[in-house]
Amino acid sequence: MSNKKRVYSFGNKVAEGNGKMKELLGGKGANLAEMNLIGIPVPPGFTITTEVCTEFYDHGKEATVASMDAEVRAAMKKMEQTMGMEFGSNTNPLLVSVRSGARVSMPGMMDTILNLGLNDQAVEGIAKKSGNDRFAWDSYRRFVQMYGDVVLGMKPESKEDHDPFEEIIDHLKEEKGIKNDTDFTVDDLKLLVQKFKAAVKEKTGKEFPTDPWEQLAGAVCAVFESWMNPRACLYRQMHKYPAEWGTAVNVQAMVFGNMGNGSATGVAFTRDASTGENIFNGEYLINAQGEDVVAGIRTPQEVTLEGSRRWAALQGVSEDERASKYPSLEETMPTAYAELFAIQNHLETYFKDMQDIEFTIQDGKLWMLQTRSGKRTGAAMVRMAVEMCKEGLIDEPTAVLRVEPAKLDELLHPVFDKKAIGLAKVLGKGLPASPGAATGQIVFFADDAHEWAEKGHKVILVRVETSPEDLKGMNAAEGILTARGGMTSHAAVVARGMGKCCVSGVGALEINYKTRTMTIGGKEYKEGDWISLNGSTGEVYDGKVATEAAELSGDFGELMAMAAKYAKMKVRTNADTPKDAAVAFAFGAEGIGLCRTEHMFFEGDRINAVREMILADDEAGRRVALDKLLPIQREDFEGIFEAMNGYPVTVRLLDPPLHEFVPHFEKEQTELGKLLGKSVEIIKAKIENLIEVNPMLGHRGCRLGNTYPEITEMQTRAIIEAALNVTAKGVPVNIEIMVPLVGNHKEFKYQKNVIDTTAEQVFAERKKRIDYMVGTMIEVPRAAVTANEIAEFAEFFSFGTNDLTQMTLGFSRDDIAKFLPIYLEKGILKVDPFQTLDVKGVGQLLREGVFKGRSTRPELKCGICGEHGGDPASVEFCHYAGLNYVSCSPFRVPIARLAAAHAAIKQAGK
Numbered sequence: 001m002s003n004k005k006r007v008y009s010f011g012n013k014v015a016e017g018n019g020k021m022k023e024l025l026g027g028k029g030a031n032l033a034e035m036n037l038i039g040i041p042v043p044p045g046f047t048i049t050t051e052v053c054t055e056f057y058d059h060g061k062e063a064t065v066a067s068m069d070a071e072v073r074a075a076m077k078k079m080e081q082t083m084g085m086e087f088g089s090n091t092n093p094l095l096v097s098v099r100s101g102a103r104v105s106m107p108g109m110m111d112t113i114l115n116l117g118l119n120d121q122a123v124e125g126i127a128k129k130s131g132n133d134r135f136a137w138d139s140y141r142r143f144v145q146m147y148g149d150v151v152l153g154m155k156p157e158s159k160e161d162h163d164p165f166e167e168i169i170d171h172l173k174e175e176k177g178i179k180n181d182t183d184f185t186v187d188d189l190k191l192l193v194q195k196f197k198a199a200v201k202e203k204t205g206k207e208f209p210t211d212p213w214e215q216l217a218g219a220v221c222a223v224f225e226s227w228m229n230p231r232a233c234l235y236r237q238m239h240k241y242p243a244e245w246g247t248a249v250n251v252q253a254m255v256f257g258n259m260g261n262g263s264a265t266g267v268a269f270t271r272d273a274s275t276g277e278n279i280f281n282g283e284y285l286i287n288a289q290g291e292d293v294v295a296g297i298r299t300p301q302e303v304t305l306e307g308s309r310r311w312a313a314l315q316g317v318s319e320d321e322r323a324s325k326y327p328s329l330e331e332t333m334p335t336a337y338a339e340l341f342a343i344q345n346h347l348e349t350y351f352k353d354m355q356d357i358e359f360t361i362q363d364g365k366l367w368m369l370q371t372r373s374g375k376r377t378g379a380a381m382v383r384m385a386v387e388m389c390k391e392g393l394i395d396e397p398t399a400v401l402r403v404e405p406a407k408l409d410e411l412l413h414p415v416f417d418k419k420a421i422g423l424a425k426v427l428g429k430g431l432p433a434s435p436g437a438a439t440g441q442i443v444f445f446a447d448d449a450h451e452w453a454e455k456g457h458k459v460i461l462v463r464v465e466t467s468p469e470d471l472k473g474m475n476a477a478e479g480i481l482t483a484r485g486g487m488t489s490h491a492a493v494v495a496r497g498m499g500k501c502c503v504s505g506v507g508a509l510e511i512n513y514k515t516r517t518m519t520i521g522g523k524e525y526k527e528g529d530w531i532s533l534n535g536s537t538g539e540v541y542d543g544k545v546a547t548e549a550a551e552l553s554g555d556f557g558e559l560m561a562m563a564a565k566y567a568k569m570k571v572r573t574n575a576d577t578p579k580d581a582a583v584a585f586a587f588g589a590e591g592i593g594l595c596r597t598e599h600m601f602f603e604g605d606r607i608n609a610v611r612e613m614i615l616a617d618d619e620a621g622r623r624v625a626l627d628k629l630l631p632i633q634r635e636d637f638e639g640i641f642e643a644m645n646g647y648p649v650t651v652r653l654l655d656p657p658l659h660e661f662v663p664h665f666e667k668e669q670t671e672l673g674k675l676l677g678k679s680v681e682i683i684k685a686k687i688e689n690l691i692e693v694n695p696m697l698g699h700r701g702c703r704l705g706n707t708y709p710e711i712t713e714m715q716t717r718a719i720i721e722a723a724l725n726v727t728a729k730g731v732p733v734n735i736e737i738m739v740p741l742v743g744n745h746k747e748f749k750y751q752k753n754v755i756d757t758t759a760e761q762v763f764a765e766r767k768k769r770i771d772y773m774v775g776t777m778i779e780v781p782r783a784a785v786t787a788n789e790i791a792e793f794a795e796f797f798s799f800g801t802n803d804l805t806q807m808t809l810g811f812s813r814d815d816i817a818k819f820l821p822i823y824l825e826k827g828i829l830k831v832d833p834f835q836t837l838d839v840k841g842v843g844q845l846l847r848e849g850v851f852k853g854r855s856t857r858p859e860l861k862c863g864i865c866g867e868h869g870g871d872p873a874s875v876e877f878c879h880y881a882g883l884n885y886v887s888c889s890p891f892r893v894p895i896a897r898l899a900a901a902h903a904a905i906k907q908a909g910k
């Protein structure tokens with residue numbers, strides 16, 4: 001193995017690493033180092049690099065432990081000196097935590113072990129030194145439990161299996177009639193340790209390790225192993241993080257929040273992660289350790305007085321009761337609180353972003369254990385970015401980059417209909433943990449949530465509390481409801497990250513997993529019953545509640561205005577009706593990139609004229625039917641051109657295979673026969689004649705226009721006449737006529753000829769001209785490759801990446817469901833190529849098409865109109881490929897605009 005540095009020490013306001021070294025030290029390790037460097041009180045420790053994690057997977061445990069042994073021992077020496085304690089001592093033992101930390105935060109996905117270094121002798125030493133037996137044995141009890149779970153494999157694979165430790169605890173609680181862990185006596189704790197160790201022996205056949213160095217090696221390797229545990233793998237898959245990154249391991253001197261009532265532990269956010277409001281907030285527990293706050297075992301209290309009062313108001317708790325039973329940290333430990341408040345301020349100003357911090361108070365002394373950029377909802381993301389920019393904390397490009405385009409989706413999602421919500425029956429109230437409106441059927445297990453959702457059900461996942469194992473089910477649910485846990489509970493943090501509606505800590509909710517029922521508001525609900533959640537108020541409602549479109553905040557508008565300053569690409573929309581176009585324009589679309597004429601054919605009774613045209617015996621018959629269609633299409637185009645008010649509109653000529661327009665059932669066929677004055681047999685025969693083996697590669701696209709030029713004539717006439725009529729009203733018109741499915745430049749040339757000839761006829765009749773462009777879709781691979789020839793005639797290209805993906809990969813979009821999930825699972829594909837552009841294959845064709853097209857016609861306008869036009873990663877690619885615009889569905893317009901700005905800012909080297 002190489003002789004690179006494997007261990008980086010920190011402590012006492014110095015550090016070998018720093019905040020920029022996230023790839024090597026992980027996010028937690030890098031920031032622990034940085035906090036030391038800026039003078040914040042952090043217990044000393046060291047970080048084992050992510051490279052060692054990779055070594056672990058390449059060379060195994062023994063070789064890895066041996067290769068870092070000397071460095072680990074030297075780093076431990078430094079910690080011992082700083083702390084004045086000794087690792088492995090029986091009288092003055094230094095205890096450590098062993099903490100995972102990847103380069104991006106994966107909350108709760110990997111494992112942490114606290115109080116490592118304890119054994120039967122050391123616990124006595126701690127008890128003696130602290131004069132606090134309860135604390136010593138509480139720490140030991142926690143250590144044996146965590147170590148057993150994480151390192152010795154005591155934790156059951158599935159949540160439904162019994163956890164031997166939890167069973168022992170529950171049993172003892174029952175026996176003694178106590179509710180909280182804090183009610184255990186010292187003797188209870190001693191008994192628990194003994195029983196835990198016996199359980200370990202029984203399950204693993206081995207004694208619990210007593211040598212601290214052996215414990216340490218086991219724990220470090222277990223953290224490395226946790227990088228590959230199923231929930232961490234799933235989390236990475238969901239966020240598209242590569243497995244190669246690996247995790248670092250932080251070994252850090254313990255500080256204790258469980259030393260009594262002068263000690264506490266907590267987590268806090270420098271701003272509200274849910275709404276984005278600039279207000280310090282957090283939760284803490286007195287006499288607690290580690291994950292107690294987020295685990296939802298005891299309901300935590302608010303850190304600030306203001307937060308505590310807000311909480312009490314939500315819960316209907318009186319001020320007297322609040323102050324006596326649930327006081328804030330600001331009230332219980334004012335000195336430590338003041339220091340915490342100053343530090344959070346310092347951290348946010350220093351890191352220039354909202355921080356999610358973890359702290360512990362040992363006997364009145366505050367220690368910081370972690371800081372990172374906090375996860376937040378889409379709404380909070382927008383508000384924080386805009387406000388931080390106004391405060392001068394960050395500049396505009398940074399503010400734009402701070403908002404993930406896909407997160408905007410959450411803001412555009414529906415909220416409850418105001419009338420419906422007024423009538424809805426409120427069953428109870430919890431904490432507004434993650435905003436949004438959700439309606440669904442109750443399920444109690446994460447696996448069920450996943451399965452039900454797969455079958456098309458909308459579900460609400462109801463749990464006492466959630467844990468990282470529930471990730472998959474949470475992702476599948478419309479919303480999450482928990483009986484316990486606060487604003488920083490696992491459910492809350494993860495739901496906010498996913499943009500899922502979540503209500504947590506509903507005290508009045510009782511859940512019975514065995515009977516799959518819950519009781520709330522005096523009513524019992526079964527699995528499958530409907531409820532609704534309001535994640536912005538914390539309210540839980542009976543039954544289904546109707547939803548409506550969201551109202552956009554001023555911050556959203558400001559963000560989009562900023563984005564517009566930086567984006568190079570324009571964003572258009574795919575819209576076939578004036579209504580869709582209006583929605584898109586409200587979101588800032590600058591034109592229509594794809595107007596599918598055939599969608600107009602289905603409205604009202606026009607379909608009869610279309611069918612008459614399709615089933616006509618000859619050209620003359622077709623022309624009769626087309627004459628009926630002409631005024632209808634013209635009117636549609638007038639509506640759209642008027643709504644566009646001079647923005648470009650790309651009208652695509654008829655594209656789908658004709659059989660899509662004719663009836664396939666006898667009853668309708670008979671009716672159609674009557675209407676057209678033909679026998680049902682003739683109709684049937686004609687329709688049968690239209691059936692193709694492979695319609696997507698059949699008689700469609702420009703092949704229709706080239707075999708029946710009269711269709712192209714009629715459509716061109718409708719477009720040009722509409723344009724002339726609208727211009728006559730003084731409304732500017734900017735039209736682009738688009739020929740679909742060209743693979744050979746002659747296909748295009750013929751169509752363009754028909755279009756130009758028809759347009760000239762109309763101009764002659766009207767004695768008036770207007771400008772128009774004729775271009776093509778590039779959606780057949782051959783078109784991309786021969787784009788230089790096509791561009792001799794075509795004035796613009798629009799990449800139809802749905803068909804282009806279909807034909808390049810040879811995947812039928814409508815049949816992909818049979819193999820795509822398996823391909824994703826096996827890693828053969830990383831993403832669905834119909835959602836995110838396949839850069840190496842389809843993207844290469846796109847680049848080639850742009851390059852060759854512009855080699856013939858340098859000013860060639862290029863855009864994209866497939867589903868990919870609204871996918872942030874694909875939009876960024878389009879920017880780099882030099883496209884002039886992307887076009888997407890109306891609701892994705894803001895997402896595409898922001899993604900376009902991101903690409904431009906990143907390219908400019910921000």
Ligand code: ADP
Pocket residue numbers: 043096097098099100106107108109110112114252253254255256257265289290291358359360369370
């Ligand atoms: P995660 O990555 O899941 O947040 P952490 O490594 O942050 O896990 O550990 C979880 C919790 O354990 C911390 O929030 C903190 O409360 C506690 N903890 C970790 N290390 C120490 C330590 N050295 N002293 C006291 N508590 C610690």
Ligand code: MG
Pocket residue numbers: 358370
């Ligand atoms: Mg943490």
Ligand code: MG
Pocket residue numbers: 740779800802803
């Ligand atoms: Mg197509």
